[in-house]
Amino acid sequence: MTDFxxxxxxWRQVRFEENGVVDPPDTHGADGAIMTISGNRFHVAIPxxxxLIEGAFVLDETTSPKAIDWIDSVGPDAGRPLPAIYTLSSDSFAFAAADAxxxxxxxxxxxxxxxxxxxxxA
Known part of the structure; x- marks a missing residue:
């Protein structure tokens, strides 16, 4: 099975850190927010x-670390790829994304x- x-x-959000601060106010997520991934699209909402945010992504699981680019369709970063890395197992997913x-x-x-x-x- 591919990572895609x-x-x-x-997926239920369980961790958030931004600019080195753990659990700051979060405009694109929330404690317990649900991210739904369907095809190459993502949607994040409060249960x-x-x-809260939605858009598309592009994976590259051939790199080390594995790469993902998030492309929001709304908000201040709409249309600007956010370069990120990720880890994925059967029951957990995490990413670190840089500003555009x-x-x-x-x-x-x-x-x-x-x-x-x-x-x-979830």
């Missing part, structure tokens, strides 16, 4: 509530301009 296939479905004007992160340490999110299978 394994990523399909619903039973409003859409930055280099792809090399690790999951976080810091200025980097957002870390972790998910468990």
């Amino acid at each position: 296939d394994a990523l399909q479905g619903r 039973g509530g409003e859409t 004007d930055m280099q792809r992160p090399a690790d999951f340490r976080g810091g200025p301009g980097v957002t870390l999110r972790g998910f468990s299978r």
Whole structure:
């Protein structure tokens, strides 16, 4: 099974860090937010509530670390690829994404301009 296939479905957010700060106010997610992945599209919403962010992604599982580019369809980063790395298992998914004007992160340490999110299978 490819990572693209394994990523399909619903994921509950369990970790958030932005610019080196754990659990700051989160405009694109929330504690327990659900990210649904269908094909190459993603949608994040509060359970039973409003859409927080949505868009598309491109995976490259041949790199080390594995790469993913997020392309929001709404908000200030709409249409601008956010370079990221990811890890994926059957029940967990995490990524570290840089701001649109930055280099792809090399690790999951976080810091200025980097957002870390972790998910468990919902």
